[in-house]
Amino acid sequence: MFTSLHRLCNRKELFNLCHAMLQNAVEHIFGVIKHRFCILLLPPEYKMDIQVCIPPALCLVHNVIQVHNPNDMMDYCNVLDAHILTDTGNLANGPPTEQACTHASLCHDQIASEMWEAYNRERIQRGGAGNHRTTSTVVTLIP
Numbered sequence: 221m222f223t224s225l226h227r228l229c230n231r232k233e234l235f236n237l238c239h240a241m242l243q244n245a246v247e248h249i250f251g252v253i254k255h256r257f258c259i260l261l262l263p264p265e266y267k268m269d270i271q272v273c274i275p276p277a278l279c280l281v282h283n284v285i286q287v288h289n290p291n292d293m294m295d296y297c298n299v300l301d302a303h304i305l306t307d308t309g310n311l312a313n314g315p316p317t318e319q320a321c322t323h324a325s326l327c328h329d330q331i332a333s334e335m336w337e338a339y340n341r342e343r344i345q346r347g348g349a350g351n352h353r354t355t356s357t358v359v360t361l362i363p
Contacts, residue, residue: 231336235328238335253278 228234254260257278264271316324 228339231332234336234339235332249279250275253282256282 228237250260253275259274260278266274
């Protein structure tokens with residue numbers, strides 16, 4: 221849980237705070253994965269379409285190991301779901317266009333505005349403007 225030492229003044233401060241907290245969580249996740257699987261420490265020897273599949277696959281393997289007995293991992297060697305190999309997103313073919321940058325900026329502003337509205341609603345529900353605690357984001361990686 222994060223307790224702000226000062227009151228957030230606008231949607232930009234709230235967005236930046238949440239963005240920084242999320243970035244810290246993602247960096248922690250990559251640290252855990254890099255510690256467990258040294259493949260991420262080495263220079264890639266695979267084509268880009270293969271490289272994009274590696275981090276989500278390692279997160280999946282990490283979570284399976286955490287949930288199940290690591291000694292039973294041989295039971296999962298032949299399990300393969302098609303959506304794991306296809307649901308990896310798209311790679312860019314070059315720098316973003318001006319239209320794509322404008323669209324991303326509009327999405328960013330909309331998200332920041334919605335977060336600010338939700339933050340203020342929560343503050344009111346918790347007892348007014350003086351109470352300005354925020355909660356942390358749940359990360360799906362199992363420690």
